[in-house]
Amino acid sequence: MLVTRGFKGKRRDGDADRLRLPPGQFLTPEFPVLTAGPTQHTRLDRWSLALQHGGSLLGKWSWDQFEALPQTEITCDIHCVTKWSKFDTRWRGVTIDDLLRAVGLDSAPTGFLMAHCDGGYTTNLLVADLIEARAMIATHFDDLPLLPSHGGPARLLVPHLYFWKSAKWVRRLAFRENDAPGFWESHGYHLRGDPWREQRYEGDR
Amino acid sequence: MINAATAAAQWRVATVTAIRAETATVKTISFDVPGWPGHLGGQHVDLRLTAEDGYVAQRSYSIASGAGTSPQIELTIDAVPDGEVSGFLHEELRIGDRIEICGPIGSYFAWSAEYDYGLLLIAGGSGIVPLMSMLRSRDAAGATQPARLLYSSRTIDRIIYRSELDRLAARGAQFTLTHTLTRNVPSGWTGERGRIGRVMLTRRQFTPAGNPDVYVCGPTRFVETIVEHLIKMGHVAGRVRTERFGPTGAIRT
Numbered sequence: 001m002l003v004t005r006g007f008k009g010k011r012r013d014g015d016a017d018r019l020r021l022p023p024g025q026f027l028t029p030e031f032p033v034l035t036a037g038p039t040q041h042t043r044l045d046r047w048s049l050a051l052q053h054g055g056s057l058l059g060k061w062s063w064d065q066f067e068a069l070p071q072t073e074i075t076c077d078i079h080c081v082t083k084w085s086k087f088d089t090r091w092r093g094v095t096i097d098d099l100l101r102a103v104g105l106d107s108a109p110t111g112f113l114m115a116h117c118d119g120g121y122t123t124n125l126l127v128a129d130l131i132e133a134r135a136m137i138a139t140h141f142d143d144l145p146l147l148p149s150h151g152g153p154a155r156l157l158v159p160h161l162y163f164w165k166s167a168k169w170v171r172r173l174a175f176r177e178n179d180a181p182g183f184w185e186s187h188g189y190h191l192r193g194d195p196w197r198e199q200r201y202e203g204d205r
Numbered sequence: 206m207i208n209a210a211t212a213a214a215q216w217r218v219a220t221v222t223a224i225r226a227e228t229a230t231v232k233t234i235s236f237d238v239p240g241w242p243g244h245l246g247g248q249h250v251d252l253r254l255t256a257e258d259g260y261v262a263q264r265s266y267s268i269a270s271g272a273g274t275s276p277q278i279e280l281t282i283d284a285v286p287d288g289e290v291s292g293f294l295h296e297e298l299r300i301g302d303r304i305e306i307c308g309p310i311g312s313y314f315a316w317s318a319e320y321d322y323g324l325l326l327i328a329g330g331s332g333i334v335p336l337m338s339m340l341r342s343r344d345a346a347g348a349t350q351p352a353r354l355l356y357s358s359r360t361i362d363r364i365i366y367r368s369e370l371d372r373l374a375a376r377g378a379q380f381t382l383t384h385t386l387t388r389n390v391p392s393g394w395t396g397e398r399g400r401i402g403r404v405m406l407t408r409r410q411f412t413p414a415g416n417p418d419v420y421v422c423g424p425t426r427f428v429e430t431i432v433e434h435l436i437k438m439g440h441v442a443g444r445v446r447t448e449r450f451g452p453t454g455a456i457r458t
Contacts, residue, residue, distance in 0.1 A: 023261070039432070188310055201307075
C-alpha cells in the first residue's frame with residue numbers, strides 16, 4: 001500500500017455503504033451511460049429474443065410472447081468497471097431459469113454462453129453466473145420500460161459481475177461448449193469480471 | 206512494435222514530474238512511470254489514491270500524451286465541482302509526489318498507426334483529451350490520411366490545447382481544425398458558433414465519404430445527440446466509437 005501524500009478523501013461513505021462497495025468502487029446516485037458506440041433503437045414489433053445451442057434454436061420469443069413469460073422483480077446493487085456503483089436498483093424481467101424452463105430444459109445444455117446484441121456487442125458468461133436466479137433479461141427499471149440508452153427494450157442483468165456483462169440490447173443467448181472472449185473481453189477486460197475479486201482487466205486474478 | 210493493446214494492465218508507482226495549467230479548471234500532470242509498457246492514442250489509466258488510514262479512491266483518466274513506449278506519460282484532468290480525486294489532483298498534488306497508476310487500459314477507443322484511415326474526431330469539453338492523444342500519435346507517426354477535429358467548448362478560454370492544436374493545423378492540410386463555441390463568442394471569431402448539429406457536421410465535411418473512422422468523446426447527451434446525427438448522415442455504426450462521461454461527469458470525479 002502506497003499512501004498518497006496529502007490525500008484524505010472526502011467522499012467517504014458510511015461504514016455500512018463501504019461494506020457494500022467492492023474494492024476500488026465509489027457510490028453514485030446517478031445512472032451513467034457507457035457504451036462503445038451508438039445507442040441502438042429497436043422497434044418492439046421487430047424485436048425477438050433467441051436461445052440457441054450450437055446451430056440449433058432452443059426457443060425464440062416475440063416481444064408479446066416474452067412479456068407473457070413469468071416476470072421476476074429484483075433489487076440489487078450494480079458495479080461498473082469504470083468505478084461507479086449504484087445501490088438498490090430495481091428491475092423487472094425474466095430470469096434465465098424461467099427462459100430455460102420455457103423451452104423445456106431442467107438445466108443449461110453447456111457451461112458457457114455468449115450474449116449477442118443489436119449493434120454487434122457480445123459478452124461471454126459462465127452459465128453458473130446466470131442460473132439460480134442470479135441473472136435475468138430485464139425489460140423494466142424502476143417500474144418503467146427500460147430506456148434505449150440503458151439497454152432497452154431488453155438487456156441482460158447479471159448484477160454480481162461488472163456491468164459490462166449486463167449486455168444492452170440483447171437479442172440472442174448462445175450456449176457454447178467452451179469460453180471465448182466477447183467484445184470488451186477482447187479489448188483488455190477480464191473474462192469473468194467479478195467486482196469482489198476486482199477482476200477488471202485481462203490478467204487480473 | 207509495442208503491444209499496448211494486449212499488455213496486461215498492472216499497478217505501477219508513478220512520480221509527478223510536471224504540472225501545468227491548461228485552462229482555469231484543467232491541468233496537465235506529467236508522470237514518470239518506470240516499466241510503462243507503452244500505449245496507444247486514446248487509451249486510459251486508473252489512478253489509485255490511498256489515505257493514511259487505508260481509505261482508497263480510484264478513478265479512470267484518459268491519457269493525453271501520444272502513443273509510444275516512453276515512461277513519461279501525461280494526463281489532462283478537469284477539476285469537476287466537489288470532485289474527490291480531481292480536486293486532490295488539482296489542489297494538493299506536487300512535483301515529486303508518488304501515485305499508483307494502472308494501465309494502459311482499453312484498446313477499443315484507441316488509434317493505432319497500423320490503421321491509418323481517414324479520421325473524424327468530435328470532442329465536447331474535456332472530451333478532447335483522448336482525441337488529443339490520437340492527434341499527437343498520428344502526428345508523430347507521420348500518418349498520411351486526412352483527419353478532422355470538431356471541438357466544442359463553452360467559451361474561448363475553456364479551449365484545452367488551443368495553441369498546440371493551432372500548430373498541428375498550421376503544419377499541413379492533412380489536419381483540419383474547427384472550433385465551435387456554445388456560449389460567449391469573442392469579436393472577430395472565425396470558428397463555428399453554437400452546438401454541433403447536422404448542418405455544422407455537413408458544412409465541416411464530417412460526412413461518410415471515404416468510410417472514415419469516427420471518434421466522439423464528451424458528456425453523455427453531447428455524444429448521444431451527435432451520434433444520432435452521424436448515423437442519419439449515413440455513417441456506419443461500427444465505425445463510430447464513443448466515450449461518454451455520464452450525466453454529471455460522475456465517471457471522472
